[in-house]
Amino acid sequence: MMPLPLTIALAHLxxxxxxxxxxxxxxxxxxxxxxxxxxLMAGFQATFRGQLIDSNPHITVTDEIRQPPxxxxxxxxxxAAVHLSRVLPRDPVRGISGAGAIVDAxxxxxxxxxxxxxxxxxxxxxxxxxxxxxxSGIDPxxxxxxxxxxxxxxxxxxxxxxxxxxxxxxxxxxxTKMGAVLGDTVAVSTIAGTGVxxxxxxxxxxxxxxxxxxxxxxxxxxQQSLQGRPRVVNEIQVRLADIxxxxxxxxxxxxxWGFKAAPWExxxxxxLEVFVLQNVIIYGSTGSILIVAAxxxxxxxxxxxMEKGRDIAIMRAVGIPGHVVVTxxxxxxxxxxxxxxxxxxxxxxxxxxxxxxxxxxxATDPSQTLKVVQSAFTYGLAxxxxxxxxxxxxxxxxxxxxxxxxxxxxxxxx
Amino acid sequence: MTVPSPRAPALCANHVSRVLPATVPVTLIDDVxxxxxxxSFTVITGPSGSGKSSLLYLLGLLDVPTRGEILIDGQSVSGxxxxxxxxxxxxxxxxxxxFHFLLPEFSVLDNVMLPMRQLGTLSRAxxxxxxxxILASLDMTSSANKRPDALSGGxxxxxxxxxxxxxxxxxxxxxxxxxxxDTVNAAAVFAILRGLTTAGRTVIAVTHDMGLSATADxxxxxxxxxxxxxxxxx
Ligand SMILES: Nc1ncnc2c1ncn2[C@@H]1O[C@H](COP(=O)(O)OP(=O)(O)OP(=O)(O)O)[C@@H](O)[C@H]1O
Ligand SMILES: [Mg+2]
Numbered sequence: 350m351m352p353l354p355l356t357i358a359l360a361h362l363x364x365x366x367x368x369x370x371x372x373x374x375x376x377x378x379x380x381x382x383x384x385x386x387x388x389l390m391a392g393f394q395a396t397f398r399g400q401l402i403d404s405n406p407h408i409t410v411t412d413e414i415r416q417p418p419x420x421x422x423x424x425x426x427x428x429a430a431v432h433l434s435r436v437l438p439r440d441p442v443r444g445i446s447g448a449g450a451i452v453d454a455x456x457x458x459x460x461x462x463x464x465x466x467x468x469x470x471x472x473x474x475x476x477x478x479x480x481x482x483x484x485s486g487i488d489p490x491x492x493x494x495x496x497x498x499x500x501x502x503x504x505x506x507x508x509x510x511x512x513x514x515x516x517x518x519x520x521x522x523x524x525t526k527m528g529a530v531l532g533d534t535v536a537v538s539t540i541a542g543t544g545v546x547x548x549x550x551x552x553x554x555x556x557x558x559x560x561x562x563x564x565x566x567x568x569x570x571x572q573q574s575l576q577g578r579p580r581v582v583n584e585i586q587v588r589l590a591d592i593x594x595x596x597x598x599x600x601x602x603x604x605x606w607g608f609k610a611a612p613w614e615x616x617x618x619x620x621l622e623v624f625v626l627q628n629v630i631i632y633g634s635t636g637s638i639l640i641v642a643a644x645x646x647x648x649x650x651x652x653x654x655m656e657k658g659r660d661i662a663i664m665r666a667v668g669i670p671g672h673v674v675v676t677x678x679x680x681x682x683x684x685x686x687x688x689x690x691x692x693x694x695x696x697x698x699x700x701x702x703x704x705x706x707x708x709x710x711x712a713t714d715p716s717q718t719l720k721v722v723q724s725a726f727t728y729g730l731a732x733x734x735x736x737x738x739x740x741x742x743x744x745x746x747x748x749x750x751x752x753x754x755x756x757x758x759x760x761x762x763x
Numbered sequence: 764m765t766v767p768s769p770r771a772p773a774l775c776a777n778h779v780s781r782v783l784p785a786t787v788p789v790t791l792i793d794d795v796x797x798x799x800x801x802x803s804f805t806v807i808t809g810p811s812g813s814g815k816s817s818l819l820y821l822l823g824l825l826d827v828p829t830r831g832e833i834l835i836d837g838q839s840v841s842g843x844x845x846x847x848x849x850x851x852x853x854x855x856x857x858x859x860x861x862f863h864f865l866l867p868e869f870s871v872l873d874n875v876m877l878p879m880r881q882l883g884t885l886s887r888a889x890x891x892x893x894x895x896x897i898l899a900s901l902d903m904t905s906s907a908n909k910r911p912d913a914l915s916g917g918x919x920x921x922x923x924x925x926x927x928x929x930x931x932x933x934x935x936x937x938x939x940x941x942x943x944x945d946t947v948n949a950a951a952v953f954a955i956l957r958g959l960t961t962a963g964r965t966v967i968a969v970t971h972d973m974g975l976s977a978t979a980d981x982x983x984x985x986x987x988x989x990x991x992x993x994x995x996x997x
Contacts, residue, residue: 350887353880360868663864666825667926668853669881670846756825759860760816 354673358680361653369685372649375642376689376735377696383635383731384697385721389704390631392720394624401620402613404497404555406464406586408599409616412445413609445608448582452491460590461598464491465582467572471565473519474536475527482519482565486572495588498553498566504531505551510568516550520561524552541577636734642689643738646682651746654678661750662758671751678750682743686736693735694728772798772834773965774934779821779831781988791817793988794831799967801933804960806976807969809985815969816938818985822967823856823936824848853882857927859937863919865911871898871922872907878929897925901955917948924955935959937968941975953978 351359362369423431445451448465455463467486472479489510493499499507503521510516517535519527529535531549538544547567554561573579587602587610589595595612602610614621654661661674701721709717776797783789791814799805799822807815820826821833824840827848832841840851852858865874875894879885885893898907901921911919920940927935937956941949953975956966960980968979976982984992 350880353877356873356880357866357868360866364868659862659864660866663866664877665849666852666858666864667878667881668849668851668856669877670849673881756820759820759825759862759864 353669354676354680357677358684361657361677361681362684365649365653368649368652372642372645372685373689373692375645376639376686376739377692379635379639379642380690380693380731380735381696381700382638383632383734384693384723384727385700385704386635387631387727387731388697388701388721388723389719390627391722391724391727394627395722396720397620398624400556401617402592404501405613405616406495407589407592407595407613408587408602408610410445410451410463410585410587410602410606410608410610412583444578444581444583445585447606448585451602451606451608452585455585455587455602456491460594461587462491462494463585463587464488464495465569466584466586467569467576467578467582468584469539469572469576469578471575472538473523473527473565474538475529475533478527480523480527482523482563484565484567484572484575486569486576487566488569492566492586495586497555501553501555503552503554505549507551507566509550510566513548513550514568514571515545515547516568516571517547518551518553518566519549520564521552521554522558522561523563523565524549526562537575539575539577541575543575543577545575547571632730639731639734640738642735643742646685646739647742647745649685650678650682650743653681654746654750657750658753658758661753662755665753665755666759674751675744675747678747679740679743682739682747683736685743686739689739690732690735693731697728697731698723773801773836774799774822775834775837776818776822776828777832777834779828779833781817781821781826782829790988792821792828795988795990796831797822797983797990797993799934799965801965802960802963803981804957804966804979805968805981805983806979807967807983807985808971808973808976811971813985814988815985817988819936819938819967819969823858823934824852825858853878854930855933857929857932857935859920859923859927859935859940861939861942863911863923865919865922865926867911870908870910871903871914871918871925874911874922875925875929878926882930894925894929897928898922901925915948916943917945917951920944920948920952921955924952928959933964935964935966937966939969939971941970941972949975 420433422433452463452465455461465488469484469486471482471484473482474480487510489507493507502518505518507518510518517537524530527535529549531552534546534548536544537547567575569582573581587598589598592613596614599610599612599615602608664674665671701723704719705721707719708715709719776795779792779795780790781792783791795818807818809815817826821828824833828841832839834840835851835855840848843851866877869877872891872894875897876890879890879893895904895907898904901924903918903921903925906914906918906922911922914922920943924940927937935956940956941952944952949972953968956968957978959966970976981993981995983990
């Protein structure tokens with residue numbers, strides 16, 4: 350047999366179907382909105398983060414030195430209490446010394462690939478107009494493994510940089526601005542004072558206009574000679590098979606070679622902070638719909654408690670304990686909460702399905718639709734908030750019901 | 764003053780007073796001492812406002828005396844907290860009020876089973892059997908599945924009596940159970956109450972009706988919260 354409080358709770362709700370349905374719909378709306386909107390946000394963040402992580406190195410080693418390298422004396426006696434005071438990081442050297450060896454050592458580790466880069470500014474001149482770009486001297490074979498540059502190529506090849514020492518790869522939109530096409534030559538100069546004519550051997554398009562307008566790639570040797578810094582590398586880009594290892598691997602690199610190694614979490618710290626703020630705003634606003642739904646539950650339970658004064662009085666008089674009376678009304682609220690929750694799951698999944706068919710803003714081809722990430726976490730969080738607020742909303746009037754003095758009502762009714 | 768009873772008192776009020784705290788305190792019951800023997804049928808009479816209901820609430824542990832105590836089998840129960848008194852009411856007392864207080868969403872059968880389900884000592888089958896038996900004894904079998912709003916006044920009151928009997932209580936307290944009924948139905952309900960004592964139950968009923976009070980073993984007359992006469996019904 351159904352427990353007594355559940356029997357009575359269901360009887361009360363069944364007797365006021367319209368009010369119950371309205372309260373349930375409030376919860377359905379709240380849970381549905383919470384699930385779909387936070388799913389949309391998570392989808393956006395995942396896409397953004399994926400692009401960011403995918404097109405950028407997972408760890409960037411630069412020629413800054415943040416900590417002094419391990420000292421020979423301490424290395425000699427690893428277990429002894431060796432303390433060396435006044436050990437300072439070396440004077441900043443321009444460039445990563447021994448970069449070749451570091452790249453080789455890193456690439457030898459499982460799940461790690463590394464590529465050397467020399468960054469430096471360049472001026473591209475064409476038809477009397479100057480275009481400043483941030484140029485990277487790269488090793489095309491290694492670059493392929495570390496960044497998505499090869500994937501982003503829309504004309505020419507990345508390998509051409511290896512075969513043609515006078516090759517340059519620029520963004521497709523920059524080429525359009527310059528009025529240049531694949532195979533054209535551009536005059537290139539640097540602050541080191543060197544100037545040379547390079548041939549466009551490739552065009553890339555990342556989809557991010559700022560990059561497509563301002564980045565250029567040449568071979569590492571060409572960049573070194575243009576910048577007047579032979580054999581110098583000022584950045585090592587590292588890609589990991591498992592991005593979750595970025596922080597320990599970065600710490601290992603920095604500990605072993607002393608150069609600053611920034612994991613992607615550090616490089617994109619500001620963006621990740623914006624995500625956190627975004628989460629707070631979205632969860633806060635959709636969560637508040639759930640709280641408003643709780644007022645609906647409070648409303649129906651309060652009404653029932655008020656109307657059911659006589660029933661509560663006789664139950665108390667007959668000897669039904671106060672906690673059972675509380676349970677009746679809390680169960681009533683919970684039933685509304687649970688029904689709303691289940692409906693909300695369905696509504697959320699449905700809205701997410703519809704959203705996933707809407708073309709993404711700024712998408713070039715119609716197959717690019719809004720991405721909605723449905724996670725057990727958001728379903729769980731929505732359910733938790735909905736249930737908790739339903740119980741709280743029912744508990745307040747329920748407690749009042751259990752405290753009513755049955756005699757006051759029995760006297761009055763006689 | 765009290766009728767010498769052949770058996771030991773099952774329910775007893777010992778110098779019980781009930782005063783409502785207020786700027787001018789209202790005395791509902793003033794130093795009442797009474798004993799009720801098992802198997803007795805007592806009626807309480809008195810003018811309106813004399814304190815009949817108040818006395819019944821005190822005897823039924825629905826209210827607590829401000830002075831004196833209520834004893835069951837010689838044990839004082841007045842010091843118990845409200846949940847402990849609720850538990851005692853559930854198993855030991857059955858109440859019938861002037862208003863039926865049936866749960867409107869529940870059938871007659873479910874209303875009768877309400878106290879049984881809370882007590883939880885019987886299986887579902889045993890509860891159903893018992894509820895049907897009680898309803899049959901009150902000639903309510905044909906209405907077992909009706910809602911209270913589909914019943915006549917007399918049927919509602921008989922359902923309330925059935926609910927009072929659900930947990931086989933030792934004491935049945937009825938406060939003007941026939942107040943809303945016509946003479947025929949009133950006499951029927953009183954006959955039922957009278958019949959309950961054969962199983963050894965102690966029945967106490969408040970009534971205005973002098974004719975009905977004549978059917979009782981004992982009549983207690985109350986005025987202004989005090990017992991003014993107590994004896995075998997005239
Ligand atoms: N909550 C209260 N506040 C003030 N006075 C009260 C309260 N409850 C009862 N009284 C008073 O206490 C007295 C006894 O009331 P009680 O209901 O016991 O009388 P009664 O004999 O049952 O009357 P009736 O025959 O009309 O039912 C009455 O005078 C009533 O007005
Ligand atoms: Mg009264």
